[in-house]
Amino acid sequence: MATIFFSNAKTFLPSLASTSSSSSPLAQIQNVKTQQIVCRAGNEPSSINVILNKRSFISLNLTAAATLVFGTYKRSFDEANAAILEAEDDEELLEKVKKDRKKRLEKQVVINSLTKEKAYLQDLVYKLSKVGQAIEKNDLSVASSVLGPSKDTEWVQKVNSALDKLSSSTEEKTEVDTFSSSLASLISSVSRNDIEASKVAFVASASSFEKWTTLSGLVEQLKGL
Known part of the structure; x- marks a missing residue:
């Protein structure tokens, strides 16, 4: 509604000014105030849109940042777990190799003695x-x-x-x-x-x-x- 009113303001205001050119200064001041109100009313939707756009942009950025941080943290966590499991597997394998080698050495001693x-x-x-x-x-x-x-x-x-x-x-x-x-x-x-x-x-x-x-x-x- 304000947008429609603002679009007609330019055609409306000149006639208002022409009819009031001989009026008193008080009337002229009143006309200026009326013009300012009309202009502000016309500009309000644009200001609201800017604010909403900024809020939407900030919200999207926060969501993207949270997703990025969570994804990075999850990957780091998974990689850390994989590294721990791999280290445990390596330790178990190394321990098994040591035991097998010990058994072979002990067996060789027995064989050499018999x-x-x-x-x-x-x-x-x-x-x-x-x-x-x-x-x-x-x-x-x-x-x-x-x-x-x-x-x-x-x-x-x-x-x-x-x-x-x-x-x-x-x-x-x-x-x-x-x-x-x-x-x-x-x-x-x-x-x-x-x-x-x-x-x-x-x-x-x-x-x-x-x-x-x-x-x-x-x-x-x-x-x-």
């Missing part, structure tokens, strides 16, 4: 090699002469004892049990002159023993593997 047991296992490697060649040729008589009549022969008992002494982990002990069972089955199959069963038992025995040597760390110390 020279007699290593000799028994080296003899086992030679025996398995001869038995494998004999079975490949279907010559179970040669295999039987190497293995002996039963699992209770002296060399088998020495091998089982050596394996027990040189096994420390659960995996190693499990593999020893598998090997002992396979070796007993091999001796039995050869004694029965069962070529097919002998082949199966030989493969099982050789595989489990080879796996045990890898787990125990003797794979590089025994010749013929």
Whole structure:
């Protein structure tokens, strides 16, 4: 409403001034005041718009600043947490490496001290090699002469004892049990002159023993593997 009035003020005021040119000074002063009121009324919407625009601009800037600060803080917080977790993982990994290295050193000391047991296992490697060649040729008589009549022969008992002494982990002990069972089955199959069963038992025995040597760390110390 004020805007419409202000737009008509220029056409209205001259006529007012012309009709009042001969009026008294008091009337002229009154006309000036009327013009000032009209001008202020016309300018009020513009001033309000400026104030509102400034307030909106400040509000937007504050919101943007808060978003930026919060986002930066969140990223910093996430990065700090990630760094802490990574450091913890590194410490756990380093601790595990230290423990594994300590175990290997301790195991190596035990291996070096059990020279007699290593000799028994080296003899086992030679025996398995001869038995494998004999079975490949279907010559179970040669295999039987190497293995002996039963699992209770002296060399088998020495091998089982050596394996027990040189096994420390659960995996190693499990593999020893598998090997002992396979070796007993091999001796039995050869004694029965069962070529097919002998082949199966030989493969099982050789595989489990080879796996045990890898787990125990003797794979590089025994010749013929």
